[in-house]
Amino acid sequence: MNDLAIPDFGREIAALLPFLIVAGGGLLVMVTDALVKTLRKDHLSYLVLLVLLSVIVVQTTSGTPEGPVLNGLLLLGNFSRFFTYLFVVIGVLTTIFATGIFDRDGNYRPEFYPLLLFAILGMMVLAAANDLLTVYLGLETMSLATYVLAGGVRGNAPSSEAGFKYLMLGGFSSAFFLMGVAFVYGACGGTGFDQIAAALHSGSAPMPFLTLGTGLMLVGFGFKVAMVPFHMWTPDVYDGAPAYVTGFMATAIKAAGFAILLRFVLLTEPMLAFAWYPVLTVLAVLTMSLGNIVALVQGNIKRMLAWSSIAHAGYLLLGIVAILAPALGGPEMMARAKGIVEEGGAALLFYLVGYALMNLAAFGIINVMGTEPGVDGDQISRYAGLSRRQPVAAATLAVAMLSLAGIPPMVGFMAKFYIFSVVVKAGLIPLAIIGVINSLISVYYYLRVIVVMYMHDTAEDSYQGTEWVSVAAAGLLAFLIIYLGVMPEAFHRGAEIVFRQISF
Amino acid sequence: MEGLLFWFCGSLLLLGGVMMVVQRSAVVSALWLVFAFLSAAGIFAVLGGTFLAVMQVLVYAGAIMVLFLFVIMMLQGPVMDGERRLMHPALWPLIAAPPAAVLIMLAGFLRGDRMVGFAGAPAPGFGSVVQVATLLLGRYLLAFELISIILLVALIGALAVGRGERKLPWK
Known part of the structure; x- marks a missing residue:
């Protein structure tokens, strides 16, 4: 039974250490909550933070081995490490925001912490996946945990609706995805990314099954990243879920979804670029435009941000379209192809980080605006006069909104700038114009929030909160938004190095 | 021969799936799902995955569906029009016949009677x-x-x- 032996066990364990810490940490938090009765429940959050910080420390110091591990089920390297950092940082902030609310309301959700850690584990697996099997399992770990997180506020109908809707539609989309995996497996004779790549290069895979399979998989990915026309769940779920969960979903799930979509598109590009390109172009334009136009009329800030998150998925798709464009172009295009692919990838990674910063800052503030337990202060009118009562919170939200609108010197501007400049370099000027028009439209609804906060009279039930930890954390994010907006170069170059490593 | 068996089980599986979706009564739906699971077990058996076939019957058609039925029956919603008619006892043998055929076939495989060849002649010990x-x-x-x-x-x-x-x- 030689098949059972894992070659070089020590190396594999060292490589998997970040994954093991998160998984073990989830179990530890769960058991601690159940067994240690004397513990103050908010101490669980310190345990979670400890787990997440130790992932960062281990990953930074240990110099994780690179390349495929565990028989090629995972591919570790700069790409997976980059996303692990991103997910862990999002996890830390979500823990801080959630704990602030639990403390304030006196209600705590013991299942929150282990589920958060398991969701992060699923995302880490997804970003490192090198086999369709691992992709699916990572996707399911992440999704199952977030279904419960979204629907977990009891006695709150919108939250239950959000959880149930997300569960039903998510289950449906994962059935589509699985069906697609089955077709791709049938066409390529294997689920491993290297097997798929080999089958594609040799041209032995039958085209109809391949296109059908990848199309069905696109439904699954599209659902996770809230891409039109698979976006229907987004406003209701983002609105119904508590704000700390919405912030987590909007940033981490989108990043994980785009990480794997990017890798899968690059993997299948040699043979399927002709199919991906028109489909993704149309979807990108639809996603941007619909998201921005519907966001214009929202009076509820969480719904507005949900539609805005759909719009941002559209901008991110533009980056993928730009990466695909050279594969279809003439010989003159092929010469520039490598540069465009690298720049496009780097722009996407930069955008995902910038988007995570600004969305978390916004949801961090929305999170503390609630008046009664389980209900978020989500009507924009409630933010009237916030600048006079809570200058720090108002300034933070203002920075986040300006950044989402793409106004310099915020990180949102640089992120859009990188994406649009790659799109132009790829020769897709009309797409770039549509993108710019869309971001101009979006300025209106983002600025409206700022106008309400700074120029309207104070509302009767305006925010009086004292959750200074959450506000301080969001304020730190606002600082980072400006910092990365002013000095993006070093980070952008880092993203380029990260992306260069994934090669097919 | 195995081709014939594959198409037989495959069409039963499709039938089971479609019938499960179009039924109005949850209990009848669940029974059709059992039917579909058994047909899937038949397909596994045709492909030579004997262990998988047995597990499909034991775990899915057996354990999980029993749990499903318990839950559905305990939560018993309102009885819908036509439910009684569909559950008419005269229909039961009709529903039960194909899975029974699949099970008999499975039993044949397990006893080692190679009455039909495996599709594509797998390696010894396959499945x-x-x-x-x-x-x-x-x-x-x-x-x-x-x-x-x-x-x-x-x-x-x-x-x-x-x-x-x-x-x-x-x-």
Whole structure:
């Protein structure tokens, strides 16, 4: 039974250490909550933070081995490490925001912490996946945990609706995805990314099954990243879920979804670029435009941000379209192809980080605006006069909104700038114009929030909160938004190095 | 011969799936799902995956569906029009016949009567317990472990949704 032996066990364990810490940490938090009765429940959050910080420390110091591990089920390297950092940082902030609310309301959700850690584990697996099997399992770990997180506020109908809707539609989309995996497996004779790549290069895979399979998989990915026309769940779920969960979903799930979509598109590009390109172009334009136009009329800030998150998925798709464009172009295009692919990838990674910063800052503030337990202060009118009562919170939200609108010197501007400049370099000027028009439209609804906060009279039930930890954390994010907006170069170059490593 | 058996089981599976979706009564739906699972077991058997076929019958058609039926019957919603008619006892043998055929065929496989050849003549030991176990604990070890995490998440989720909110002890 030689098949059972894992070659070089020590190396594999060292490589998997970040994954093991998160998984073990989830179990530890769960058991601690159940067994240690004397513990103050908010101490669980310190345990979670400890787990997440130790992932960062281990990953930074240990110099994780690179390349495929565990028989090629995972591919570790700069790409997976980059996303692990991103997910862990999002996890830390979500823990801080959630704990602030639990403390304030006196209600705590013991299942929150282990589920958060398991969701992060699923995302880490997804970003490192090198086999369709691992992709699916990572996707399911992440999704199952977030279904419960979204629907977990009891006695709150919108939250239950959000959880149930997300569960039903998510289950449906994962059935589509699985069906697609089955077709791709049938066409390529294997689920491993290297097997798929080999089958594609040799041209032995039958085209109809391949296109059908990848199309069905696109439904699954599209659902996770809230891409039109698979976006229907987004406003209701983002609105119904508590704000700390919405912030987590909007940033981490989108990043994980785009990480794997990017890798899968690059993997299948040699043979399927002709199919991906028109489909993704149309979807990108639809996603941007619909998201921005519907966001214009929202009076509820969480719904507005949900539609805005759909719009941002559209901008991110533009980056993928730009990466695909050279594969279809003439010989003159092929010469520039490598540069465009690298720049496009780097722009996407930069955008995902910038988007995570600004969305978390916004949801961090929305999170503390609630008046009664389980209900978020989500009507924009409630933010009237916030600048006079809570200058720090108002300034933070203002920075986040300006950044989402793409106004310099915020990180949102640089992120859009990188994406649009790659799109132009790829020769897709009309797409770039549509993108710019869309971001101009979006300025209106983002600025409206700022106008309400700074120029309207104070509302009767305006925010009086004292959750200074959450506000301080969001304020730190606002600082980072400006910092990365002013000095993006070093980070952008880092993203380029990260992306260069994934090669097919 | 195996081609014929494959198409036979495959069309039964499709029938089961379609019937499950179009039924108005949850109990009848669940019974059609059992039917579909048994047909799937037949397909596994035709392909030579005897262990999988047995597990499909034991775990899916057996354990999981029994649980399903228990839950549906305990939660018993309103009886809809036509439910009684569809459950008419005269229909039962009709529903039961094809799965019975599949089961008899399966039993034949397990006794080792090679009355039909396996599709594509697999290697000796193909689909055996040893081979499945070697894959699960060897090449797919990570997937195997991840599934345990998924089940744990589902368990926590079910518990969390199913019980009330607790107050912080110090508030």
